Amino acid sequence: MYRLDYFQQLSQRIGNVTVREQYDLDRHDERLRSLFVLTTVLALFYFSYTFVDIFLLRDVTFRSVLLRALVVGPITVFLFFYYKRPVSIRRKELAGVLVVCMGTVVWCAVLLGSSAPGVLDYFYAGLVFILVITIVITPPFEYSVYGSLFVFACLYTTIWFLEGVDSHYILNHLALGLPTFVLTLIANYRFSAESLRLYMAKVHADRLGETLSMQNAELEKISRLDPLTGLANRRALVHYATMLFKQPTAHKRFAVVIVDIDYFKPFNDHYGHAEGDNCLQAVASAIRSACSPEDLVCRFGGEEFLVLHSDSHLSAHGAWSLAEHIRSKVANLEIAHQKSPLGQVTISAGGYTAPVDTHTKLDEIIIAADSALYEAKREGRNQVRISDHTPVDVPYQRRL
Numbered sequence: 001m002y003r004l005d006y007f008q009q010l011s012q013r014i015g016n017v018t019v020r021e022q023y024d025l026d027r028h029d030e031r032l033r034s035l036f037v038l039t040t041v042l043a044l045f046y047f048s049y050t051f052v053d054i055f056l057l058r059d060v061t062f063r064s065v066l067l068r069a070l071v072v073g074p075i076t077v078f079l080f081f082y083y084k085r086p087v088s089i090r091r092k093e094l095a096g097v098l099v100v101c102m103g104t105v106v107w108c109a110v111l112l113g114s115s116a117p118g119v120l121d122y123f124y125a126g127l128v129f130i131l132v133i134t135i136v137i138t139p140p141f142e143y144s145v146y147g148s149l150f151v152f153a154c155l156y157t158t159i160w161f162l163e164g165v166d167s168h169y170i171l172n173h174l175a176l177g178l179p180t181f182v183l184t185l186i187a188n189y190r191f192s193a194e195s196l197r198l199y200m201a202k203v204h205a206d207r208l209g210e211t212l213s214m215q216n217a218e219l220e221k222i223s224r225l226d227p228l229t230g231l232a233n234r235r236a237l238v239h240y241a242t243m244l245f246k247q248p249t250a251h252k253r254f255a256v257v258i259v260d261i262d263y264f265k266p267f268n269d270h271y272g273h274a275e276g277d278n279c280l281q282a283v284a285s286a287i288r289s290a291c292s293p294e295d296l297v298c299r300f301g302g303e304e305f306l307v308l309h310s311d312s313h314l315s316a317h318g319a320w321s322l323a324e325h326i327r328s329k330v331a332n333l334e335i336a337h338q339k340s341p342l343g344q345v346t347i348s349a350g351g352y353t354a355p356v357d358t359h360t361k362l363d364e365i366i367i368a369a370d371s372a373l374y375e376a377k378r379e380g381r382n383q384v385r386i387s388d389h390t391p392v393d394v395p396y397q398r399r400l
């Protein structure tokens with residue numbers, strides 16, 4: 001039996017646990033809910049049959065009431081309490097099957113003492129116990145097999161002791177009992193295997209979903225990074241600025257500083273493109289180290305960088321200090337540049353500072369900061385300028 005596909009699948013592993021353990025854990029609540037409902041319905045049926053006993057088997061009425069009330073009743077109550085205990089759903093289902101087996105024994109015991117003529121017709125109802133164990137409760141397949149085997153054995157042992165039974169009756173009974181036993185077990189297997197297949201499909205879909213969302217997060221991260229310098233790119237800048245300006249905190253200010261490497265074309269022409277790339281990387285990390293971790297530092301263009309800094313007490317002087325700090329960090333790299341009148345790689349920086357406002361437009365701020373940068377370039381490079389003009393006044397415009 002344990003070679004069946006269903007069991008092989010159950011013994012596979014999902015991470016540290018087996019499929020069986022995970023399946024039981026994940027579907028505990030759903031299976032328990034249906035156990036509660038089914039047990040209630042079955043108990044109602046079972047106990048209402050006391051009236052059938054009274055009507056059909058008058059000679060065993062007392063026995064019927066006594067056994068149901070003193071044996072099956074307390075066991076059923078106990079079963080409901082057991083369902084609430086923190087044990088695996090498999091055990092609860094097994095407990096359900098055991099109670100049905102117990103109910104069968106009691107039912108057979110009631111019938112055994114009767115000499116009423118209707119008992120032989122009534123005995124056919126015993127097959128319902130098999131239906132309950134295989135199809136109604138649909139416990140795990142193995143419990144279904146053991147449970148229905150027990151019920152089958154119990155019924156066909158009892159049958160010999162009923163009054164008025166002959167071999168024709170037993171054969172007739174078997175003609176219905178045997179197919180019921182086998183076919184309902186097959187139905188249980190198909191149901192169990194199909195539920196497991198659907199569950200596994202869901203597990204795979206969930207896993208795929210997790211992998212995809214991790215990959216998406218990774219792609220999202222990559223799509224916001226400049227591959228050469230590892231800094232944020234323009235896309236990240238737009239995202240960050242949108243978030244910053246969307247929720248202005250009272251009295252919060254911001255500064256944008258645009259940093260441009262001086263005489264970078266001659267550097268590239270003289271030292272080559274690869275050396276130009278190394279220089280860009282070194283300048284990028286110098287800028288990053290001059291800023292705080294909360295600042296957005298992005299590669300804005302070829303040899304241009306942009307810093308977006310926000311601070312409640314930021315003044316034009318604060319923005320100037322930040323830009324100046326960046327300038328000196330780059331100067332301290334002391335990267336030789338024979339084609340620059342300054343003899344080494346330097347930067348010029350232009351900044352703009354203003355209060356954070358929902359009406360702030362990133363392109364207007366950049367125009368203002370760029371205007372300051374233009375001034376720093378014009379005045380000899382390797383220096384910083386900060387503007388706090390309204391951006392519309394600026395004479396120099398650039399594309400974003």
Ligand SMILES: Nc1nc2c(ncn2[C@@H]2O[C@H](COP(=O)(O)OP(=O)(O)OP(=O)(O)O)[C@@H](O)[C@H]2O)c(=O)[nH]1
Pocket residue numbers: 228260261262263264265266268272273274275276277280301302303377381
């Ligand atoms: N190595 C390298 N060079 C780049 C990259 N992106 C842009 N550049 C170069 O950067 C140079 C920019 O030169 P310009 O805009 O003329 O500016 P500049 O020579 O620095 O002059 P000023 O800014 O006025 O001091 C060009 O030669 C571009 O080819 C890059 O990713 N790697």
